[in-house]
Amino acid sequence: MNTQDDDLGDIPMLELFRIEAEGQAATLTTGLLAIERAPASPAQLEELMRAAHSLKGAASIVGLDPAVQVAHAMEDCFVAAQEGTITLGQREIDTLLAGVDLLSHIAGDPEAETDVTAVVGMLETLLKQDAEKGPEPTAPAAVKPDGDAKTPQEAESSNRVLRVAADNLNRLLGLAGESLVESRWPRPFAEGLLRLKRMQTDLGKSLEGLRESLGTEQLSEAAGTRLSDALRQVSDCRQFLTNRLAEIDRFDRRSANLSHRLYREVLDCRMRPFADGVHAFPRMIRDLSRTLGKEARLEIIGEATEVDRDVLEKLEAPLTHLLRNALDHGIETTAEREKAGKPAGGVIRLEARHASGTLLIIVSDDGRGVDPDALRRAVVARKLTTPAMVEKLSESELMDFLFLPGFTMKEEVTEISGRGVGLDVVRAMVKEVRGTIHIAPQPGAGARFQLQLPLTLSVLRTLLVEVAGEPYAFPLAHILRTLKLARGKIESLEGRQHFALDGQRIGLVTAHQALDCGEAAAHDEMPVVVIGEREQQYGLVVDRFLGEQELVVQALDPRLGAVKDIAAAALMTDGSPVLIMDVAGLLQSIEKLVTGGRLSSVRRDNTDSAARKNKRVLIVDDSLTVREVERKLLVKHGYEVEVAVDGMDGWNAARSGDFDLIITDVDMPRMDGIELVTLVKRDARLKSLPTMIVSYKDRAEDRQRGLEAGADYYLTKSSFHDETLLQAVVDLIGEPVE
Numbered sequence: 001m002n003t004q005d006d007d008l009g010d011i012p013m014l015e016l017f018r019i020e021a022e023g024q025a026a027t028l029t030t031g032l033l034a035i036e037r038a039p040a041s042p043a044q045l046e047e048l049m050r051a052a053h054s055l056k057g058a059a060s061i062v063g064l065d066p067a068v069q070v071a072h073a074m075e076d077c078f079v080a081a082q083e084g085t086i087t088l089g090q091r092e093i094d095t096l097l098a099g100v101d102l103l104s105h106i107a108g109d110p111e112a113e114t115d116v117t118a119v120v121g122m123l124e125t126l127l128k129q130d131a132e133k134g135p136e137p138t139a140p141a142a143v144k145p146d147g148d149a150k151t152p153q154e155a156e157s158s159n160r161v162l163r164v165a166a167d168n169l170n171r172l173l174g175l176a177g178e179s180l181v182e183s184r185w186p187r188p189f190a191e192g193l194l195r196l197k198r199m200q201t202d203l204g205k206s207l208e209g210l211r212e213s214l215g216t217e218q219l220s221e222a223a224g225t226r227l228s229d230a231l232r233q234v235s236d237c238r239q240f241l242t243n244r245l246a247e248i249d250r251f252d253r254r255s256a257n258l259s260h261r262l263y264r265e266v267l268d269c270r271m272r273p274f275a276d277g278v279h280a281f282p283r284m285i286r287d288l289s290r291t292l293g294k295e296a297r298l299e300i301i302g303e304a305t306e307v308d309r310d311v312l313e314k315l316e317a318p319l320t321h322l323l324r325n326a327l328d329h330g331i332e333t334t335a336e337r338e339k340a341g342k343p344a345g346g347v348i349r350l351e352a353r354h355a356s357g358t359l360l361i362i363v364s365d366d367g368r369g370v371d372p373d374a375l376r377r378a379v380v381a382r383k384l385t386t387p388a389m390v391e392k393l394s395e396s397e398l399m400d401f402l403f404l405p406g407f408t409m410k411e412e413v414t415e416i417s418g419r420g421v422g423l424d425v426v427r428a429m430v431k432e433v434r435g436t437i438h439i440a441p442q443p444g445a446g447a448r449f450q451l452q453l454p455l456t457l458s459v460l461r462t463l464l465v466e467v468a469g470e471p472y473a474f475p476l477a478h479i480l481r482t483l484k485l486a487r488g489k490i491e492s493l494e495g496r497q498h499f500a501l502d503g504q505r506i507g508l509v510t511a512h513q514a515l516d517c518g519e520a521a522a523h524d525e526m527p528v529v530v531i532g533e534r535e536q537q538y539g540l541v542v543d544r545f546l547g548e549q550e551l552v553v554q555a556l557d558p559r560l561g562a563v564k565d566i567a568a569a570a571l572m573t574d575g576s577p578v579l580i581m582d583v584a585g586l587l588q589s590i591e592k593l594v595t596g597g598r599l600s601s602v603r604r605d606n607t608d609s610a611a612r613k614n615k616r617v618l619i620v621d622d623s624l625t626v627r628e629v630e631r632k633l634l635v636k637h638g639y640e641v642e643v644a645v646d647g648m649d650g651w652n653a654a655r656s657g658d659f660d661l662i663i664t665d666v667d668m669p670r671m672d673g674i675e676l677v678t679l680v681k682r683d684a685r686l687k688s689l690p691t692m693i694v695s696y697k698d699r700a701e702d703r704q705r706g707l708e709a710g711a712d713y714y715l716t717k718s719s720f721h722d723e724t725l726l727q728a729v730v731d732l733i734g735e736p737v738e
Contacts, residue, residue: 013625014110017062020624021107024051028074028100032093040081040088049078050622053667055103057696058625066116067106073123074099080127095122176266179259193245200241204234263459268306270456274352275303277312281323285348288327295345296331298323302352307359308456314433315361318426322363322449323348325423330367330447340444342366354455358435361451370441372398382407399439400533403427426451431584433457434477460553462580464546464572465529468517471578472542473551473570474529478583480537481530482545487523496594499539506530509590510541515565516656531583538590553580561648561670564656565589614737616640617729618657620650620664620676621694630663630694630725637726638736647671651679654686660733666695666706674709681710690732694725 031048052075059067074096080086088096102119105112207230282298289296307315331346338344351362376390379401390398401407405424426449430437435453442448454460454477462473463482481501489499490508497508508528511517528539551570556563567582617639621627631641642657644650648670654662662680664673673693680686690713693706698716706714713728 013062013629016628017058017064017625018107020058021055021067021103023624024055025100025104025107027051029097032088032096032100035088036090036093042082045078045082047669049075049082050667050669052078053696054623057665058623059106060696061623061625061629064106064110066114067103069116069120070099070102070106070123073120077123077126086126092126095119095126099123172266172269176259176263179262193241193248196241200234200238204231204238207231207234270309271306272309272312273303274305274307274312275300277307277315278303278319278350281319281350284320285323285327288324289331292328293333294327294331295334296327296348297345299347299349300351301349305352305354305359307352310457311359311433311453311455314429318429318451319350319361319363321423321425323350326363326365326367326447330365330369332368336368359453359455361453362448363451364446364448366446369443369445369447370399370402370439371443372441375399375401378407395441396438399441402439403437434460434475436477457553460551460570460580462549462551462570463529464549464578465511465527465542466544466546467511467515467542469543470517471546471572471576472511472515473549473578473580474531475580475583476548478531479529480532483528483530484525485528485539485541486525501530501539504537507538507590507594508541509538509593511543512541513593514540514586514590532587536587536591538587540586551578551580561652563652614638614640615660615733616642616658617661617663617733618642618644618650618653618659620644620647620653620662620668620673622646622665622668626665626694633725634729639729640736647673647676650676654680654689655683659689661729662689662691663694663729664691666693666697666702674705677706677709677711692728692732 028048028051031044031051035044052071056068056071056075059065059071077086077088077092077096081088086092099119102114102116106114207227278300282300285296285298326348327346331348332340332342334344337346346365346367348365349362351360351364353360372395375398376393379385379390379398380387384401384404384407385393403423403426407424427437430451430453433453434457435451437452438450440448440450460473461476463476463479464471464473466472483501485499485508490497491499498505499508500506511529526541527543527545528541530537530539532538549572551572553568554570555568556566565582565586566579567585568580570578570580572578617634619627619630619634619641620643621630622645627643627645631643634641642653642659644653646668647664650662650664651671653659654676662676664676666673673695677691677693680689680691691711692713692715693711694715695702695706696716703714712732715724715728
């Protein structure tokens with residue numbers, strides 16, 4: 001489920017189209033450049049065709065006919081390429097990229113004059129011309145002067161190199177990680193034996209006490225002999241346990257040492273030098289500094305620092321944003337630097353190093369830094385807080401505003417910065433890998449961004465909790481606090497429960513409701529896990545704490561699709577499975593419960609049964625614009641609406657939710673609308689659920705295909721009007737409940 005759409009209600013439709021066009025334009029550009037480097041695959045052409053198709057439908061919804069024409073012409077080109085009637089060579093890709101640029105221009109400024117006719121004409125010309133070309137000349141293979149002969153050094157080197165597929169290495173790392181976790185198994189077993197030894201010691205003392213209290217004169221010879229034998233057996237058993245405990249202790253140390261060494265060796269195989277992921281940045285800083293008329297250079301420290309391959313791949317986009325921001329926002333012009341007594345050329349530093357079992361990435365510069373007063377003015381100007389409140393914010397709280405989506409301190413947008421998306425991307429990546437980020441502003445002397453990331457994404461430190469008899473794992477990096485909360489400390493305000501923690505009011509939610517797994521049992525003291533950030537913190541009531549544990553992260557089967565509020569899975573030391581929580585997704589689910597007024601009380605009475613829920617509609621469409629148009633319309637008329645971003649997401653939502661109607665598009669990634677409707681109609685529980693198809697395809701055969709799949713209604717986007725959609729919904733499920 002895509003919960004982000006619930007926050008888009010106040011954004012104008014043209015702005016939504018612009019946001020969607022940016023994403024689709026990036027997809028088109030990336031795909032076209034990939035085809036330019038290598039022949040197109042069917043999957044690439046399908047992705048490009050779908051992106052153009054989605055843009056066409058979204059542009060039609062908001063009434064941008066020029067964009068519809070361009071997107072339609074591009075879609076025709078991709079379809080022709082799929083059918084093999086044209087080949088996408090350099091000339092064709094140049095023309096298609098011109099179409100992408102024009103779409104981006106229209107989305108950015110719908111009122112501006114654009115030469116749509118010329119670009120559409122160029123695209124249509126591609127379809128008319130004979131695209132047959134001779135084979136591209138290939139570069140001759142490089143040949144060594146002495147043929148295939150190798151030097152002794154080369155032969156020795158080749159004998160030491162082995163190509164291993166990334167998937168094989170990932171599986172090997174997973175097994176090594178499991179070995180690392182399993183190596184901890186002897187410890188609890190040894191602790192159990194130690195308790196048994198103490199029990200035997202107590203038993204021996206009891207028998208000695210019994211013999212002393214009875215005295216030798218009261219015991220027969222046979223009874224005394226048996227009692228002595230019992231004491232001797234207890235002593236022998238205690239000695240035996242002592243020896244076995246020593247052996248287990250030695251085995252535990254050897255096993256843990258061996259597992260750690262194995263894990264480290266396999267992990268080292270996945271490691272790449274930091275330089276591999278940052279080699280393009282010096283050229284980028286050089287080119288951008290010339291574009292901006294500044295003097296700057298990039299210093300890279302720790303190029304040999306080993307970084308996990310997956311982490312290094314995720315670092316490219318965030319580091320690009322941080323370095324561009326450092327140059328554009330931080331480094332001054334030559335005149336400004338000389339006036340401030342600084343060298344004419346600015347210096348940006350990018351550093352990587354290991355510290356305390358984590359990876360530290362530091363981006364710093366010697367520019368103007370972040371001016372707290374200017375930041376406060378920008379925050380107030382954008383009405384993010386009041387002038388009185390902004391003065392009370394601490395430095396760290398103030399710096400957090402820089403990470404808000406769309407927030408920027410620049411007055412105008414340039415090709416390099418100004419849209420306020422850079423630091424938002426950085427924080428999103430850091431959260432994704434369970435890391436942290438800190439800013440150290442130094443007004444007049446530069447800024448310092450420090451990213452603290454895990455060395456690897458395969459092993460995770462977690463807190464295990466129990467909810468409704470099942471274990472769940474919370475990443476420790478996302479937990480603010482754990483505590484036992486007395487019921488008497490729960491307060492209620494406007495129907496919402498909260499409690500005081502360090503001078504803050506923390507909202508209270510039961511994990512049972514958040515995970516939709518029944519009711520929480522009543523206890524005088526409730527285990528609570530506090531999650532979230534500053535203004536969005538919640539205390540999650542669980543049944544009990546199970547303790548901390550390192551888990552080997554296992555990805556969920558992709559056939560499951562996106563599982564609500566679950567990030568991954570793992571095996572505990574006893575071999576039983578456990579689900580790892582997606583804390584960010586869980587927070588969004590809690591926000592939906594709060595804003596929707598569906599949050600139940602922790603001390604809820606059994607007689608407090610909820611009334612019949614309002615009629616709920618699930619909208620499934622990969623176009624952000626279309627989803628929002630349909631959602632706004634139905635919410636405005638009293639329906640309760642959920643959204644899904646593609647067919648697979650919609651199928652998971654339909655199975656886990658309680659809906660009265662599904663509205664779906666046809667062309668979507670992962671699973672199209674026809675397949676979704678077919679699955680719904682085949683499901684014994686869902687087959688009576690009404691389904692409506694709203695598609696840009698308006699041919700008779702398209703309509704027939706949708707209805708044959710089981711759809712109850714087929715509406716085309718080309719004839720889309722508020723009244724037609726609303727009337728179709730009323731026809732299928734009736735008016736919303738008052």
